[in-house]
Amino acid sequence: MTEHQRQAPGVRPGLPHTELSGFEPELTDEERALQQAVHAFAADVLRPAGRALDRMTAEEVVAPDSPLWEVFDIAAKAGLTAEPEGEDIPPAVLARMTAIAVEELGWGDAGLAVSLGVGGFPSLVARRTGDAELMDLCAGRxxxxxxxxxxxxxxxxxxxxxxxxxxxxxxxxxxxxxxxxxxxxxxxxxxxxxxxxxxxxxxxxxxxxxxxxxxxxxxxxxxxxxxxxxxxxxxxxxxxxxxxxxxxxxxxxxxxxxxxxxxxxxxxxxxxxxYWRGHAATWSSAGVAMGQLMTGLARAAFETAVAYTQERRQGGALLAEHQLVQYRLGRMGSQVETMRAVARRATEYTVLSPARHPYYTAQSKAVCTDLAFQVADEALQLMGGNGLTREYPAEKLFRDARAARIEDGENHLLTMKFGHLAGLLHQDGRLGAART
Ligand SMILES: Cc1cc2nc3c(=O)[nH]c(=O)nc-3n(C[C@H](O)[C@H](O)[C@H](O)COP(=O)(O)OP(=O)(O)OC[C@H]3O[C@@H](n4cnc5c(N)ncnc54)[C@H](O)[C@@H]3O)c2cc1C
Missing domain, CATH: 2.40.110.10 (Butyryl-CoA Dehydrogenase, subunit A, domain 2)
Structure with missing residues (x-):
């Protein structure tokens, strides 16, 4: 209970319901259990390994004694594959659970989340074909x-x-x-x-x-x-x-x-x-995952900034007590909520629509990664000079967010493709048709 509530019980509105991932309507027991398990892996394994790997050379990252291998080992033992397995899980439930889990991985370390996700990607795509030989070729690799x-x-x-x-x-x-x-x-x-x-x-x-x-x-x-x-x-x-x-x-x-x-x-x-239909279907899946995991990165940056502003004093008060800072935090929180909404909608669309399309999912990737960059940039800015130093996590989050605006398709180009798709839908009479 906050100081505010203690002073006026029953008079002031209580705090709203939140889950780890923000303003969720209550998660189901299964969703919460999954979220907590992946969150623990992200906090205990991905974060420390990601920080250590970030400071190594690229050669050291792949060397036999690199912490990278332990990450893969623990993930494999925990059964953390690109998509939770389970033929009997309804697609809508699977879509939500995947989005929840991938967000936690991105919260832990976005680079390692990509490594784990793409690491299971050939296997995931092979499983979708149902071809036993292809599944065997990819299993465990x-x-x-x-x-x-x-x-x-x-x-x-x-x-x-x-x-x-x-x-x-x-x-x-x-x-x-x-x-x-x-x-x-x-x-x-x-x-x-x-x-x-x-x-x-x-x-x-x-x-x-x-x-x-x-x-x-x-x-x-x-x-x-x-x-x-x-x-x-x-x-x-x-x-x-x-x-x-x-x-x-x-x-x-x-x-x-x-x-x-x-x-x-x-x-x-x-x-x-x-080929082009297959390529399009494969690419749709990748764009969706990027939105989910970058929501996790942005949430990590937001949390870092909120915590910092509760400790740092300037202008005679905690940063968090200044209204301009509250506005800046509010904007970051809104951006994280926007990202999650966009990423979840693209996830649902990809899993549930009769015909998915990568130019739709790619724009969701562009929206989420541009917002993640803005949130990470603002987190760094709110920390002043400290934000630039390696003592604090903001500069790494900023660099990781920057890469994502080019990864899996450069964002201007992806947005241009969504515009191209709009033109095709119009020509097909499905968008912006003249009123009769
Ligand atoms: C972190 C990360 C992970 C990645 N992972 C993979 C991976 O796993 N596998 C893989 O194969 N690749 C991967 N990539 C590569 C990534 O997909 C490409 O970097 C991206 O698609 C852009 O291609 P490019 O770098 O060659 O840039 P270019 O295509 O050369 O683009 C350069 C600039 O020109 C603009 N441009 C390009 N074409 C046009 C056009 N027709 N009209 C107008 N402007 C245009 C772009 O918008 C961009 O700003 C990864 C990249 C990153 C950063």
């Missing part, structure tokens, strides 16, 4: 998603030929391509240095341009593609040096090189005319 290349970043996210600049004769096939020859897929080239878990992954989900025997482009100049599971211990695979970068330093990233890597065509998840 640390995964990665191989989408971008040195010369093909945003271009890999263009689902429609109409998005290409009018001056470009055809799309961009990039530096990592597949040739489908008989029953085999032969892969050559290299990924970008940005592949999350690239230096350590044991299995990859590659989403790349493909030639099925008639060239890389269709009659509209749009590239053909293939989504394929590649075990990363097959001949012809090598890795680059782990990448040094500004934020999410606990997340190992690096190039993967392919020299005549040959896998059977039955390892493909989507091929030929089904």
């Amino acid at each position: 640390l995964g990665c998603w191989i989408g971008t290349q040195p010369d093909r970043g945003s271009d890999g996210l263009s689902l429609y030929p109409g998005e290409r600049h009018p001056s470009a004769p055809h799309g961009n096939k990039g530096n990592l391509t597949a040739k489908v020859q008989g029953g085999d897929i032969v892969i050559n080239g290299q990924s970008s240095a940005w592949v999350s878990n690239g230096p350590v992954a044991q299995v990859g989900l590659a989403s790349i341009c493909a030639d099925y025997g008639e060239g890389f482009y269709d009659e509209e100049g749009h590239p053909h593609g293939i989504e394929v599971i590649v075990p990363l211990d097959v001949p012809g695979i090598s890795r680059g040096k782990p990448l040094e970068k500004l934020g999410k330093r606990a997340l190992p990233q690096g190039e993967i090189f392919f020299d005549d890597v040959r896998v059977p065509l039955r390892y493909a998840l989507s091929a030929h005319d089904a």
Whole structure:
């Protein structure tokens, strides 16, 4: 009970109901149990490991004695996979539970949350196919998603030929391509240095341009593609040096090189005319997870700022007693609530709608990561000079939030794609149709 309530029992409004994650209507017992278990893992394992890894070099992060391996071990023992398993859980319940759990992981450490999420991604996608061989290929193996290349970043996210600049004769096939020859897929080239878990992954989900025997482009100049599971211990695979970068330093990233890597065509998840639909469905899932976990990061930044303002005195009073500071905290809290609402709505849409689309989920990623950056920036600002030092968590949260505005698609580009989708819906008579 607060001092305020003690002074006026029954007269003043009591404090509202809140859960760990804020202004939730009461969670169910199962939801609360899951939230508390993941929160304990985030607080006891992810936070300390994330802080330690952040200060190491990229080479040290992936070295045999790195704390990274203990994180993976504990997560595997606790059964923390990319999506809670359970065929008998109704999709709506599963969607909520996943969002609740992923937010807690992001609260613990956003870089490690990505590493764990993408680590289970090939396995998750393979499970959705129901194909026993693909599931076996991925089970128990640390995964990665191989989408971008040195010369093909945003271009890999263009689902429609109409998005290409009018001056470009055809799309961009990039530096990592597949040739489908008989029953085999032969892969050559290299990924970008940005592949999350690239230096350590044991299995990859590659989403790349493909030639099925008639060239890389269709009659509209749009590239053909293939989504394929590649075990990363097959001949012809090598890795680059782990990448040094500004934020999410606990997340190992690096190039993967392919020299005549040959896998059977039955390892493909989507091929030929089904590729762009498959790629779109896979990408939808990733965008949703980013919104959830960055809500957790922003909540961590908000909590840090609230606590700091209850300790620091300036202007003759605690920072928290100044109305301008209360306004700034209020704005941060609203932004966290907005992020959670947007992330949960995108989660529900992706799981429950008859036809999901990554240009919708990608805008939710852009909204959530831009807001997370604003919250982390304001947390740092509220802490004055202390916010900039390594003594306090704000500067790491700020750097981690910054990376997310480029990760999984750069935010301006993603927002532009949502605008493109709006135009397509209008042309289909479903958005902004003239009033009759
Ligand atoms: C933390 C992190 C994790 C990542 N994880 C992975 C991963 O697991 N796997 C993977 O494959 N990749 C991964 N990436 C790569 C990421 O997907 C790309 O960095 C991102 O898609 C942007 O591509 P790019 O860096 O090549 O930038 P570019 O595509 O070169 O874009 C540069 C700038 O140009 C603008 N631009 C680009 N195209 C257009 C256009 N058509 N019209 C107008 N403006 C345009 C963009 O908006 C941007 O501001 C990760 C990146 C980060 C930062």
